[in-house]
């Protein structure tokens with residue numbers, strides 16, 4: 400164990416997360432310290448559950464996509480049995496990465512160093528000159544994720560297999576948020592196979608869960624968008640507590656929502672159109688769920704939510720938070736596509752995504768710059784014990800007025816930092832466990 | 834087309850492209866917008882320039898109305914990701930001109946942009962790629978009907994891309 404002293408209350412050589420993460424504030428070192436980053440990759444992305452991809456990306460047996468889970472490269476592949484496997488992208492022989500493209504279709508993975516060949520389930524199938532090995536082949540397969548779960552196409556993995564069940568990880572709220580998205584589709588199914596676009600940001604990865612679920616900044620960071628075009632964010636998120644009924648919600652376990660539903664002023668706001676323009680979609684939806692439910696769905700729209708630790712459900716956009724280093728991350732997004740709609744409708748969703756999210760977008764480009772400015776601000780905060788009287792980040796907004804329901808769900812005005820506190824309290828639980 | 838007219842056209846096209854490049858570099862947004870046709874299409878795909886742009890998820894896919902919004906947003910003075918604007922200069926080269934019809938010219942050119950991220954990290958960023966233009970002659974003047982950008986780094990993800998590329 401190395402690790403510097405981080406607080407005056409620490410006597411050992413461990414990072415004292417309870418000291419650094421408080422109910423009302425966190426210390427800036429959490430956003431740039433290298434040792435903390437290394438521990439996060441292990442505790443959160445190896446020992447815990449994280450989102451990997453969507454089954455529509457691997458429709459046929461042998462289809463695979465390459466992903467990062469924390470700093471580990473993995474392959475999500477549909478096996479010969481039609482099941483989705485999550486394998487380490489690392490040859491079991493001497494560690495060479497197997498896949499270089501973003502995606503592909505193969506009936507096996509062959510390493511380019513000594514041509515070992517692995518099946519789609521990760522098992523070792525063949526090695527050249529096998530007489531040189533006395534070990535059984537079964538001991539030389541690829542590392543597989545210890546647990547994989549698929550809920551309505553959303554594939555989650557826990558690499559080392561030691562985490563709780565997916566039911567416990569997602570909780571009722573996690574499932575319900577995914578339901579609310581999928582139910583918007585006329586068939587109840589969505590498709591996420593239009594490819595992912597990477598937005599490279601020089602900030603700590605944790606600034607994005609915070610930004611994606613922060614309702615306080617919208618009127619400031621996105622003022623240029625409000626000033627240049629009509630957007631539903633003007634109705635649901637700009638103007639503060641005096642005029643809005645949107646809620647910031649902490650469901651527990653780090654799952655968060657900015658619940659816009661009470662603030663929408665008309666149906667289909669989230670799509671930026673009136674019913675006339677998307678009649679086919681509305682009637683196809685009503686055909687499956689009935690007029691009354693459809694009416695409600697069309698008002699409420701898909702959720703704006705974050706599922707710990709790396710999945711953002713942004714209405715009709717899905718994004719993955721991908722850590723690269725303590726001060727670098729990729730916000731990777733794709734557009735939701737519905738089944739059972741005409742091409743024009745799905746093209747509308749593509750154009751809406753391009754407008755909202757990504758390096759050239761009207762919205763999250765400004766969030767990215769903000770994250771980089773936060774990074775510039777906090778990167779000077781020292782991690783030595785002597786300096787922690789300085790460099791705190793305040794997250795106390797709305798603490799005095801948030802409410803908790805019988806189920807333990809906390810909520811407050813959408814401009815309150817209830818969501819941010821929800822993220823950090825889950826973070827603390829995980830990082831301080833043995 | 835004889836050699837003289839071809840040389841003349843190439844010179845005219847180059848003059849137009851250099852002007853367009855300078856307007857973009859210097860954030861002369863009204864001047865830049867003045868070069869566009871009413872049906873201008875602006876596209877930066879996340880891979881090669883191929884297939885139907887409408888069916889792909891791109892970094893940027895603006896019709897004329899959306900490019901107008903993009904310019905308006907930059908002109909609000911509140912566009913954080915260009916506040917301050919990036920000092921930048923681009924070099925155009927390998928210009929190939931193809932006369933498609935009497936009033937329709939398609940052009941390919943390589944470019945490199947050097948951009949300083951003055952609004953955030955202050956680092957120098959380099960943006961290499963190919964630009965494909967559709968130019969149209971309207972009342973004798975060249976106008977830009979399409980600008981498609983294929984970045985060398987298209988598949989690798991991008992940093993802030995809120996300037997005019």
Ligand code: FES
Pocket residue numbers: 490491492493494495510511512513514515
């Ligand atoms: S490292 Fe893969 S076969 Fe040797």
Ligand SMILES: [Fe+2]
Pocket residue numbers: 610616617620621762763766
């Ligand atoms: Fe934002």
